[in-house]
Structures are given as structure tokens and as C-alpha cells.
Amino acid sequence: GAVVSQHPSWVICKSGTSVKIECRSLDFQATTMFWYRQFPKQSLMLMATSNEGSKATYEQGVEKDKFLINHASLTLSTLTVTSAHPEDSSFYICSARGQLVWSPLHFGNGTRLTVT
Amino acid sequence: EDQVTQSPEALRLQEGESSSLNCSYTVSGLRGLFWYRQDPGKGPEFLFTLYSAGEEKEKERLKATLTKKESFLHITAPKPEDSATYLCAVQARGGGTASKLTFGTGTRLQVTL
Numbered sequence: 001g002a003v004v005s006q007h008p009s010w011v012i013c014k015s016g017t018s019v020k021i022e023c024r025s026l027d028f029q030a031t032t033m034f035w036y037r038q039f040p041k042q043s044l045m046l047m048a049t050s051n052e053g054s055k056a057t058y059e060q061g062v063e064k065d066k067f068l069i070n071h072a073s074l075t076l077s078t079l080t081v082t083s084a085h086p087e088d089s090s091f092y093i094c095s096a097r098g099q100l101v102w103s104p105l106h107f108g109n110g111t112r113l114t115v116t
Numbered sequence: 117e118d119q120v121t122q123s124p125e126a127l128r129l130q131e132g133e134s135s136s137l138n139c140s141y142t143v144s145g146l147r148g149l150f151w152y153r154q155d156p157g158k159g160p161e162f163l164f165t166l167y168s169a170g171e172e173k174e175k176e177r178l179k180a181t182l183t184k185k186e187s188f189l190h191i192t193a194p195k196p197e198d199s200a201t202y203l204c205a206v207q208a209r210g211g212g213t214a215s216k217l218t219f220g221t222g223t224r225l226q227v228t229l
Contacts, residue, residue: 099213
């Protein structure tokens with residue numbers, strides 16, 4: 001149980017275009033989803049927290065107009081990287097927590113974004 | 117501010133050579149301490165949650181323990197397939213389901229034949 005599916009697993013896009021990444025909880029309802037960014041050989045950097053039906057909360061230094069997050073249902077959250085630039089190239093990982101506050105986070109398998 | 121420090125940064129073991137990974141933490145009221153395993157190019161895989169000092173959890177060759185200041189992940193007779201980065205994270209009380217995890221930078225474990 002507790003499977004989180006993230007799609008696509010990798011994407012290459014041209015500078016200036018937008019890319020949407022989907023994160024789905026397959027067998028549980030996710031009250032809260034978290035979006036992380038990870039640089040090579042570094043730990044996870046939290047970008048934003050989203051609750052179903054409400055606006056996402058962004059961490060300091062993360063541009064909310066660049067990284068649009070939508071959490072439309074209890075099983076789906078999306079991250080859209082708008083007007084992508086090469087410096088946005090990274091590994092993006094979503095995670096989801098069930099409806100109990102002490103539930104662990106379950107992670108998707110990440111999306112490798114390369115902006116050319 | 118919550119902090120998590122993991123050591124060593126990297127560890128190389130021979131198959132069958134047991135060892136321990138350390139996770140030291142400071143948190144304003146611990147709700148839970150989590151261990152994850154991350155393979156290259158993949159998302160972290162949940163291993164254990166520990167909630168209070170003295171608690172222990174086991175899964176195959178892995179055993180996690182918790183004190184008021186640190187957690188250890190003991191690996192007994194490791195195999196090459198145990199090679200991965202092991203991440204420790206803490207969750208503070210408060211904030212409901214939106215409460216964040218604070219992650220350490222991980223220990224990269226390599227197990228050789």
C-alpha cells in the first residue's frame with residue numbers, strides 16, 4: 001500500500017516553455033502533498049506544501065509564480081514549471097501524507113527535468 | 117529551528133560487515149523520526165517511523181533505534197543490494213498533516229562483495 005505515482009519520470013524541454021508534473025496517490029487519500037527539489041548528491045529541499053482545495057504554501061526563496069502548484073483532489077497534485085530556464089533543470093520529487101497527522105510521507109519516483 | 121545531522125557522509129562496507137549509521141537531531145517536540153532509503157534516480161522509500169525514546173523497529177537486516185538526541189540505523193550482515201543513500205528526517209509536533217519533515221543530508225552506503 002501507500003503508492004505515489006509521479007509522471008513523467010523525465011522530461012526535456014526548451015527554454016521558455018512550461019512543463020507540468022503530476023503526482024497521484026494511488027491507494028490512499030492524501031490530505032497534504034509536498035514538492036521537493038533535489039540537486040546531485042544533496043538532500044531534499046522542500047519547495048512547497050499543498051493541501052487539497054487550498055492554495056499552496058511556498059518555502060522562502062521559491063517563486064510561486066514560477067512553480068505553480070494545484071492540489072485539485074485528494075489524490076492528485078500538479079507542479080507546473082512556467083517559462084523554464086536551464087537553471088530550473090533538476091530532480092523534482094513529490095510526496096504525500098495520508099489523513100493521519102503522524103503518517104509518514106510516501107514519495108513518488110521523481111521527475112528529471114532538463115531545460116535546454 | 118529543527119536540525120538533523122547524519123554521519124558518516126559515506127560508508128563503504130564489505131558484504132557481511134555490520135555497521136551503524138547515525139542521525140543526530142534537535143527538534144522542538146518530536147512527533148516522529150523517519151528513516152528512508154533512496155536509490156540513485158529514485159524517490160525515497162519509507163523504512164521506519166520512531167515516535168519515542170527507547171523505541172526500536174526492525175526490517176530484514178535493518179534495525180532502527182531512538183534516543184532523545186539521536187537515532188541509529190544498524191545494518192547487520194549487509195548485502196550489495198543494501199547499497200543506497202539512507203536519509204533521516206524529523207517531524208515536529210504541531211501543524212497538523214501539513215507539518216514538514218526536516219531531512220538530513222544522508223549517508224551514502226556502498227556494500228561490496
